[in-house]
Amino acid sequence: MTKKQRINNTLKSGVFGILTAIVLAVVGYLWVNATQLLVDIEGFGLGKMVLWFPLVGYLVMGVAAIVLVYGIFQLIRGFSAKNKHVEKTEEVKKNQQDVLATERSLFEKGRIKGVIFDLDGTLLNTIEDLTDALNTTITVFGYPEKTTEQVKAVIGNGMRNLVKGVINPEASEEEIETILKAFLDAYAVSYQNKTAPYDGIHALLKELNGKGYLMGVISNKRQEYTVELIKKIFPDIPFVDVVGDHEDHPRKPDPTTTKLIIQEMMLSSSQVILVGDSQVDVQTARNANIPVIAVTWGFRSVEELTEANPDYFADTPADIFDIVMDINRKTEELLTN
Known part of the structure; x- marks a missing residue:
């Protein structure tokens, strides 16, 4: 049985208790009045025994009072549990929404x-323009032309390192700077010719x-x-x-x-x-x-x-x-x- 079902059963027992108490109270009241009438006319020959008849009605009314208290208690208990259940449900929903929001944040x-x-x-495929400018430059300084594959092998780490990769590895800093400047001048003219x-x-x-x-x-x-x-x-x-x-x-x-x-x-x-x-x-x-x-x-x-x-x-x-x-x-x- 779920918690919601238990709460509903508690509320039902409370309502049933109150209704039962009302019925018992009415029955007891009617019994008292009916038997009191017998007492007033001296019991139709029943003697003193008739004096006890009203007590039965009062007893029934007492039971009705007890049942009424029980019914009211059950209603209070049921409504209290229902309110707590609603609050808990809302809290769970909020926690679920928070979890979803956290998951969404993590996803984002x-x-x-x-x-x-x-x-x-x-x-961009820039290799042909780079190779053309490089060959135009290094041949002037006595170095042989390089193929695009040879240029590819040393490209990717800056123009200076590109120049260093195709000339004498023992070249002086002054020679490197001179060739680099000439290469940059040549590339500035041709860098958009074949690049695509x-x-x-x-x-x-x-x-x-x-x-x-x-x-x-x-x-x-x-x-x-x-x-x-x-x-x-x-x-x-x-x-x-x-x-x-x-x-x-x-x-x-x-x-x-x-x-x-x-x-x-x-x-x-x-x-x-x-x-x-x-x-x-x-x-x-x-x-x-x-x-x-x-x-x-x-x-x-x-x-x-x-x-x-x-x-x-x-x-x-x-x-x-x-x-x-x-x-x-x-x-x-x-x-x-």
């Missing part, structure tokens, strides 16, 4: 709402934007090139911030800039995921304490990326959207089960 904290992208090898987004990237960004996801870009490419390429190629995508290599912040894999973009998004680290194509990007995500998707169409081989141990792999831009959706779905299922 664990739900991906922001995506930070690397630029070269992730959003990878197939499916624009559609991905539009879909993420349409779903309300916040997006940012962080690159070890010079700030001016990074910003100009984004403005030219993705003018319709409202990135929260686009940050390249500049003196105000250290380069990746330092997490400083990544954390700043997360702050600008007004999200927590658990709500943001990084997308990149290199070991540097994976390490950046680790340093910023956020998950990372490694794309396989960029400048690093799958074997190199596997060694970096990213959280997810994406073979196409559409995979990125699917991964984000899957993370959010699993987070919600975890909290609702």
Whole structure:
């Protein structure tokens, strides 16, 4: 029997007791009056025995009084229990609502709402313009031309390191600076010639934007090139911030800039995921304490990326959207089960 059923039974017994008391009181009253009439006319020959008849009525009325008290007590007890049950039920409902609110809050904290992208090898295929500018420069200084594959092997950690990776490893700082300046001058002229987004990237960004996801870009490419390429190629995508290599912040894999973009998004680290194509990007995500998707169409081989141990792999831009959706779905299922 449930508590609610017990309360209802208590209330019913109280009502039944009061009704019974009323009936007994009426019967007792009528009995007293009827027998009193017998006493008044000297009992119709029943003698002194008739004097006891009214006492039976008074006894019945006494029982009625006791039953009445019992009925009233049961009603009070029942209504008191009912009120407590209602209060408890409301408290339970409130606690359930609080739990649901807490679960929703946890879900929102664990739900991906922001995506930070690397630029070269992730959003844009910049390798041909980089290779052309690099070869234009280093051949002047007596170095042989490099293939795009050779350039891919040393790209991703800033322009200076790119230059150092294709010239004499024992070159002096003065020579490095001279070649770097010439390379930057050459790249400033040609960096938009052949650079283009990878197939499916624009559609991905539009879909993420349409779903309300916040997006940012962080690159070890010079700030001016990074910003100009984004403005030219993705003018319709409202990135929260686009940050390249500049003196105000250290380069990746330092997490400083990544954390700043997360702050600008007004999200927590658990709500943001990084997308990149290199070991540097994976390490950046680790340093910023956020998950990372490694794309396989960029400048690093799958074997190199596997060694970096990213959280997810994406073979196409559409995979990125699917991964984000899957993370959010699993987070919600975890909290609702």
